[in-house]
Amino acid sequence: MLTLIATTWLSSALSVIAPPDSLGIADVTAQRRVAGLATPQALQRLTTTDLQQRGVTDIADALRRFSGVNLRDYGGAGGLKTVSVRGLGAGHTAVSYDGLSVADTRQGQIDLGQFSTNRLGGLSLQNMGEGQLLCPVRNMAAAVVSLHTPWTPQTDALWHGSATLRQAAFGTYAPSLSVQKRVACHTSLGIGGDYFFAHNDYPFYVENGVASETLRRTNSRMQTATTEVNLHQTLQHDGEITAKAYFYHNYRRLPGMVYLYVNHNDERLKEETAFAQTRWTQRFGRFQLLAAAKYNWQMSRYADVNKQYPNGALRQDYYQREAYATAGAAYELNSWLKAAYVSDYAFTSLNSNQKTDNHVSRDTWLQALSLQVRTQRLTLLLRGLYHRYWNQQRGSSSARDARRITPTATASYLVMRRPLWLYVRAGYQELFRMPTFTESYYYHLGAKTLRPELTRQLSAGLTLQASPTSAWPLLAFTADGYYNKVTDRIVSIPYNLYIWRTVNMGDVRSAGFDLTLQSQWRLGHRGHLLLFAANYSYQHCTDHTSPTQSTWHKQLAYTPEHSGAASLTWQSPWVSVVAHTTFASRRWCTNNHLPTTDLPPYSEWGFTALRSFRLGQRLHLELRADLVNAFNHHYEVVGNYPMPGRAYRVEAKLIF
Numbered sequence: 001m002l003t004l005i006a007t008t009w010l011s012s013a014l015s016v017i018a019p020p021d022s023l024g025i026a027d028v029t030a031q032r033r034v035a036g037l038a039t040p041q042a043l044q045r046l047t048t049t050d051l052q053q054r055g056v057t058d059i060a061d062a063l064r065r066f067s068g069v070n071l072r073d074y075g076g077a078g079g080l081k082t083v084s085v086r087g088l089g090a091g092h093t094a095v096s097y098d099g100l101s102v103a104d105t106r107q108g109q110i111d112l113g114q115f116s117t118n119r120l121g122g123l124s125l126q127n128m129g130e131g132q133l134l135c136p137v138r139n140m141a142a143a144v145v146s147l148h149t150p151w152t153p154q155t156d157a158l159w160h161g162s163a164t165l166r167q168a169a170f171g172t173y174a175p176s177l178s179v180q181k182r183v184a185c186h187t188s189l190g191i192g193g194d195y196f197f198a199h200n201d202y203p204f205y206v207e208n209g210v211a212s213e214t215l216r217r218t219n220s221r222m223q224t225a226t227t228e229v230n231l232h233q234t235l236q237h238d239g240e241i242t243a244k245a246y247f248y249h250n251y252r253r254l255p256g257m258v259y260l261y262v263n264h265n266d267e268r269l270k271e272e273t274a275f276a277q278t279r280w281t282q283r284f285g286r287f288q289l290l291a292a293a294k295y296n297w298q299m300s301r302y303a304d305v306n307k308q309y310p311n312g313a314l315r316q317d318y319y320q321r322e323a324y325a326t327a328g329a330a331y332e333l334n335s336w337l338k339a340a341y342v343s344d345y346a347f348t349s350l351n352s353n354q355k356t357d358n359h360v361s362r363d364t365w366l367q368a369l370s371l372q373v374r375t376q377r378l379t380l381l382l383r384g385l386y387h388r389y390w391n392q393q394r395g396s397s398s399a400r401d402a403r404r405i406t407p408t409a410t411a412s413y414l415v416m417r418r419p420l421w422l423y424v425r426a427g428y429q430e431l432f433r434m435p436t437f438t439e440s441y442y443y444h445l446g447a448k449t450l451r452p453e454l455t456r457q458l459s460a461g462l463t464l465q466a467s468p469t470s471a472w473p474l475l476a477f478t479a480d481g482y483y484n485k486v487t488d489r490i491v492s493i494p495y496n497l498y499i500w501r502t503v504n505m506g507d508v509r510s511a512g513f514d515l516t517l518q519s520q521w522r523l524g525h526r527g528h529l530l531l532f533a534a535n536y537s538y539q540h541c542t543d544h545t546s547p548t549q550s551t552w553h554k555q556l557a558y559t560p561e562h563s564g565a566a567s568l569t570w571q572s573p574w575v576s577v578v579a580h581t582t583f584a585s586r587r588w589c590t591n592n593h594l595p596t597t598d599l600p601p602y603s604e605w606g607f608t609a610l611r612s613f614r615l616g617q618r619l620h621l622e623l624r625a626d627l628v629n630a631f632n633h634h635y636e637v638v639g640n641y642p643m644p645g646r647a648y649r650v651e652a653k654l655i656f
Contacts, residue, residue: 042425042461042480043131044516044535045124048150051117053531054567055578055608057626057649059115059123063145064582065565066125067514067535068480072558073637081113085127085143086482087510087541087559088455091433091490094141096130098148098230098244099279100294101138105348105362106320108436112145114226114248114273118164118176118653119192121150127480128410128427128459133381134281134290134330137344137366140385140408142431142457149190149244151232154182160618162655164194169628169647171199190230197223204642205634206258215258217642219265222252239282248273257640266305273298286332290342296322315353320437322348328368340370350437359394360441362434377414383407387432393441402452406430421465431455439490439502451488451504458483461514474520484510491556491591505591506545508556512538527573534566543591551591558638560584560601578608589639602635604628604643620655 044066046056056062060081063069070084082090090109095102102110124146130139154160161179168174176194183189200220206213226248233241249272256265277294297320304314328342349361365388373380387404410427433453440448461480467473489508514537521530541559543551555561567580582604589597606628613621625648632646 042127042459042463042478042514043124044126045122047122048120050122052610052624053569053571053576053578054533055569055580055606055626056117057606057608057628059112059117061582062117062123063112063125065533065535065567067516067537067564068127068143068512068539069125069537070539070559070563071637073643081111082109083112083145085125086457086484086512086514087539087556088142088431088457088484088486089489089491091436091453092142092431092455094139094144096139096144096146097246098242098277100136100277100292100324100326103138103296103322103324103346103348104298104320104436105322106298106300106318106350106437108439114224114250115147116174116176116194116196116226118162118194119149119178119228121148123147127482128429128457129383129408131381131410133338133340133370133372134288134328134342136290136292136326136328137342137368137385138326140368140383142429142455149192149228149230151188151190152180154180154188157182160656161192162653164651164653166649166651168198168649170202170644171197172649173197186234188232190232191228192230193225193227195223195225200255200644202644202647204258204645217255219253219267220255222250224248224250224252235282237283239280241278241280243276243278245276246274255641258642259640268303268305270301271299288330288332290329291327292325294322294324296320296324318350318352320348320350322346336373336375338372338374340368340372342368342370354442360437361392362437363390364388379412381408381410383409385432389434391440400448402432402434404432404452404454406432419466421463423463424460425462426460427458429455429457429459431457433490435490435502442502447502450490450502453489454487455489456485473522474518476516476518478516479513481513482511484508486510505543505551507543508541509544510539510541512540514538527571529569529571531569531571532567534564536562536564538562554591554593555588557589557591558587560587574611576608576610578610579605580608581605584637597639599636599639602633604633604635605630618656622651622653622655624651624653625649626651 046062046065051062054065056065060071060073063071063083068086070087072082083093084090085093095110095112104110126144126146127142129141130144152160159179159181161177164176166174174194174196178190178192180188180190198221200222201216201218203214203216206215228244228246231243235241251270254265254267254269256267275294275296277292279292282289300318302316305312306314324346326342326344328340330338330340332338344366346364347361351359367386368383370381370383385406385408387402387406389402391400408429410425412423412425414423416422435450435452439450459480459482461478464477466475486508487506489505491503491505514535516535517533519532523530539559539561541556542553543549543556544553546552562585563583565580565582567578569576569578583602585601587599589599606626607630608624608626610622610624615621628647628649629645634642634645636642
């Protein structure tokens, strides 16, 4: 009783001595920053939220939102899509999936259409190679497209994930499922898969004077199925182990090129890819270790059913296998200086039913020695790469071996901070690329005498961010200029969806610049946001081999001088609405710029509406509707492969 009386009296006394509002309200403010500003290289990133806010429809549309990207699209949902950056070709663009590159030694070009944005945690594009000090040597290419699986730490043993159902025009159906579960204290298991089916019988317009007509795409049906299993183990001392098993199946009918009065084709293509990979990273004091391994198997069966061939069909079967391993270590010499060494080894073999490339193989040994200086304002990265290749072909001694040392140097400096953040950067990089198996050995079209490419790339740029307080709009701007000189460039010109013509061009030079702009305005205090994002690229990529050739000083095939994209999003508590566009200037199907190979400029507009509903403590429902190519513009990205016109897409996603 005495204790209660004393406590009551003390509380009353304190209430008289100290007024209730004596502490007031403390306002804590911080400046917003854009992810990736402090990297030596130009980094562009799209998170899962960005993909929704900008109305991105698929992986190809996502890549168009990056500056400097040149995308080849063969039309239709799920069609072949390859990407090159800054005019260097798809062979210089590495595609990394959860830290390890996706390889295709046969063709050297990764079909990004096989990846679905529904199961990705985001993607990024980094020029001048991977910015991390300790990473696989394969990721130190001219540009790296990084895809990663989202990992969400779970506090319970329940399944968490999402289920998506998409239906779109031209007979397109695409269900998807992705789930995760904590199976142990520091271990998570993830399972995902999706199925895609499309008739792709979209209408297109054939211009032929008074005989112009509208036709429908034929022999274009396709279906794909993808499954993957992921395991994530967190270790002590900032370490982790990840493992992935992946299988991809694709069966498609190839519509072929469209010629006047000809719109029929009987080509078929069946592709399968299976790989298993594991990756380990660990830190011990000043040491950081990396080890990873991967085994990849690919199968491709092509058939052209036609009476002109013996047995009624032309068949080309390919089987490719690769065993890959990488290991490295980084050491922190002091607070501002680090060094790293990484070594990659890969053995790739290919056999087929063709006459010249029925059994070929390649051993690849890559080494990288890196030195990084990092202070509060300066980041400097110096790197040297050693390339060594051994080629073998059964029954032949003419296969070429090669070796080369290539340097890389990049620097970034923080010029100004608060209220404006200003970074300037510059870099020099040499790149060495061996011809692929297709380029060297493909029956009739391959050339064993092809020489490796040697590229010298010089780049400089800046990043500016302005956002003094939370009341001001966020503004982020980047500008990068570059100059590339490629000796013995290997140029591939598509003959159809499966066959390419390849030649060496002695001297190819590219000059250009990339611009990006992002801005965000907060409208009032009721959750209204206005988001704007845009990018623009100028690429002047020409042949400088000889003045006597017809390609002298002419823009390379399928390389537009001007391209870009933009999106404007209005976000509210009720609905989000997005308007977006992509465009490209005039292009040519050949390096000779023949009048019949001219591709006119195009622009494509789309609109998106999104709404999210809370159905319970764990359940969320997201509804989305898209109008693609809203103004029904008829155009071609690759010659004689018309793109779809106006189309719709609806999607429902349940998050649990």
